[in-house]
Amino acid sequence: MSETKYWTWHMAAGVVIFLLLGLHMLVMHLGGWTHLFAPFGGEAVSRDNSLFRDGKLFFTATYILLLGVALYHGLYGLRTILFELTLKPAAEKAVTFILLVGGLGLFGLGTWAAIVVHAAAAAARG
Amino acid sequence: MADDNKTVRDVKFHVTRYNPETDASPCVKTYTVPVREGMTVLDGLHYIKENLDASLAWRFSCRMGICGSCGMLLNGQPTLACNTQILHIAETQLTVGPLPNFEIIRDLVPDLMSMFEKHRALKPYIVRADEAEVNDPAGEFYQTPEQLEAYLQFTYCIKCGCCMAACPTLATDARYLGPMPLSAAQRYNQDTRDDGRPQRNQVTGSAHGAFRCHYAGECSRACPKGVDPAKAIQHLKRRLVLDYLRLARRKKACQKLHGPGQGQPPGNIPAAPPRTVTPSA
Numbered sequence: 001m002s003e004t005k006y007w008t009w010h011m012a013a014g015v016v017i018f019l020l021l022g023l024h025m026l027v028m029h030l031g032g033w034t035h036l037f038a039p040f041g042g043e044a045v046s047r048d049n050s051l052f053r054d055g056k057l058f059f060t061a062t063y064i065l066l067l068g069v070a071l072y073h074g075l076y077g078l079r080t081i082l083f084e085l086t087l088k089p090a091a092e093k094a095v096t097f098i099l100l101v102g103g104l105g106l107f108g109l110g111t112w113a114a115i116v117v118h119a120a121a122a123a124a125r126g
Numbered sequence: 127m128a129d130d131n132k133t134v135r136d137v138k139f140h141v142t143r144y145n146p147e148t149d150a151s152p153c154v155k156t157y158t159v160p161v162r163e164g165m166t167v168l169d170g171l172h173y174i175k176e177n178l179d180a181s182l183a184w185r186f187s188c189r190m191g192i193c194g195s196c197g198m199l200l201n202g203q204p205t206l207a208c209n210t211q212i213l214h215i216a217e218t219q220l221t222v223g224p225l226p227n228f229e230i231i232r233d234l235v236p237d238l239m240s241m242f243e244k245h246r247a248l249k250p251y252i253v254r255a256d257e258a259e260v261n262d263p264a265g266e267f268y269q270t271p272e273q274l275e276a277y278l279q280f281t282y283c284i285k286c287g288c289c290m291a292a293c294p295t296l297a298t299d300a301r302y303l304g305p306m307p308l309s310a311a312q313r314y315n316q317d318t319r320d321d322g323r324p325q326r327n328q329v330t331g332s333a334h335g336a337f338r339c340h341y342a343g344e345c346s347r348a349c350p351k352g353v354d355p356a357k358a359i360q361h362l363k364r365r366l367v368l369d370y371l372r373l374a375r376r377k378k379a380c381q382k383l384h385g386p387g388q389g390q391p392p393g394n395i396p397a398a399p400p401r402t403v404t405p406s407a
Contacts (some may be wrong), residue, residue, distance in 0.1 A: 004331035008238045011367070083333065084298045094331070 010076045020066045027053070055121035060114050067110040075099045075109040130154065133160040137216050139170060141182065144230050154221075155179070159212075167207040167215075167222065168196055171234075182248075184234035191350060194286030198234050199223040204291035208352045225291035238287050240300070244307040245285070248329050250314060253322025259382075267380040273318045280313035280358050282351040289345035289355050292351040301334040305345035305355035308336055312358035315365065318380040327369055336362045 027037050028044050035041075037059070040048040055061045082095050136158050144152035157178050159170045159312045168186055175182050184207070186194040191209040198207050201215050204225055211373050212220060256338035289305040290296055315323045330336045336359050345355040352392045368374040 002331070003333050003335060003337050004327070004370045007337045007363075008367050008370055080338075084295065084338070086299055086301075 006076060010073060012071040013076075016065065016069045017073055020062060020069070023062065024066075051121045051124065054117045055125045057118070060118040063114045064111050067114070068107055071103045071107055075103045132162045134163055134213060135161060135218065137161045137170070137212055138219050139174060140219065141171075141234070142221075143182070143233050144224075145232055146230065148207045161212045163213065165212050167198075167200055167210050167212055167220070170212055170220075171207065171222070177374045180232075183232045187247045192284060194284030197225050197236075197286035197288045197291070199225060199291065204288040204348045206286060206288070209350050224310060225287050227291050227293065227296045228287065236287065236291075238285075241285070241287055241304065241306060245310055248303070248307050248311040248326055249322050250307075250310040252314065252317060252320050253325060254319070255321040264382070266383045267319045268383055269318055269380060273378075273380075277313045277316035280309050280316070280353055283309060283313075283349075283353045283355075284351055286350065288348045288350060289353075291331070292344040292348035294342050294344060295338050297342060299334060299338060302338045303330070303335055305339075305359065308339070308362055309355035309358035312362045315362070318377060322364075323369070326368060330362055331370075336366060339363070341357050 032038075037053050037056075038044045038046075038049040039052060040046060043049070079095060083092060087095065103106055139157045139159050140154050141157060143149075143155050144394065157174045159173050161170065166189075168189060171182065171184055171186075184196065184198065186196040188195070189208045191206055194206070196207040197204060199222070200207065201221055203215075212347055222234065224230050224234045228238060228240065231237050251339050283306060285306060287306065288309075289309075293302075293305055296302050308330060312328045313321050315326060339356070339359045339368045341356060341360065343356045346353075346357065349355060365374060
């Protein structure tokens with residue numbers, strides 16, 4: 001039954017990724033048309049516009065959320081592929097452990113980076 | 127050389143031969159079979175055994191697509207030898223091999239035990255919560271035609287193993303439960319008389335259970351009885367997720383009919399014709 005839990009969250013993570021990538025497209029690639037979250041004009045990826053978004057708590061939260069769901073979705077998919085190599089049960093446990101530790105490590109690093117940048121951008125903005 | 131006036135043409139049977147006790151690996155032997163109209167692959171194998179090579183081994187029983195014994199790989203497709211006419215699949219050459227994804231006992235005889243062990247683990251029978259009713263049945267259980275229709279297709283499985291042989295996931299993951307056991311689980315999960323779904327969910331929702339299926343659909347294409355195991359597995363997945371999220375609708379309990387006469391047959395069924403033969407005493 002545990003696989004049901006992992007698989008359900010894998011699907012849910014896919015839906016969240018779809019929504020967040022939609023937001024990413026709207027802000028980053030359709031920015032010239034929508035002018036969403038790009039108050040300084042020009043390219044959405046310009047330094048001023050990027051710092052403006054980094055200073056917003058909403059964007060910091062979505063970065064962390066996207067990182068979490070993308071890591072979970074991708075690493076669970078990788079685990080599925082690896083399990084089809086007819087691994088021994090001990091090897092399957094090792095793969096799960098390595099992916100879990102690696103995923104948590106990457107999530108921690110990314111979250112720390114997003115929070116530090118947010119704090120710096122908010123301080124710069126005053 | 128054909129020895130029958132009705133022979134349409136000679137077909138070369140390239141048959142996989144293997145005896146694990148004496149051979150290091152399987153090899154292919156070729157036999158020429160005079161083929162008549164309507165002759166099945168099973169008939170061709172009988173011809174070889176009776177006229178060309180008595181040592182050839184395969185498994186068969188009913189010869190009419192019911193018992194599921196003669197599943198084998200014909201021109202690369204897993205199917206029943208008794209259900210396949212030679213002239214429908216071969217011009218002059220026909221390859222005959224054992225079902226893949228199984229150990230070979232000998233020649234064309236696969237060892238189906240791994241499939242039946244997985245099948246048994248999924249409790250392929252009606253599981254009742256009321257123990258007393260199981261031990262001492264007090265009546266019949268009524269099902270509507272719609273309730274029957276929900277699982278009827280999956281009851282047609284004859285356990286031939288063709289779906290297991292066609293499954294690409296099973297080819298790489300020997301512990302994957304496979305299409306036959308999973309569709310059997312779905313058959314009983316859908317049955318309104320059954321209370322065993324939580325027990326089966328423990329197995330179908332495991333690491334090598336229903337979620338390993340990639341929906342290649344080869345099982346449904348190979349099934350000689352039209353069971354559509356791929357559909358059963360997708361239903362099974364949906365139900366597992368709904369059960370986990372506690373969103374599944376409660377199955378309407380089957381109505382139990384106590385004693386004879388309570389199940390009223392529909393009025394539009396004509397009476398049976400009179401007996402033409404009187405049974406002997």
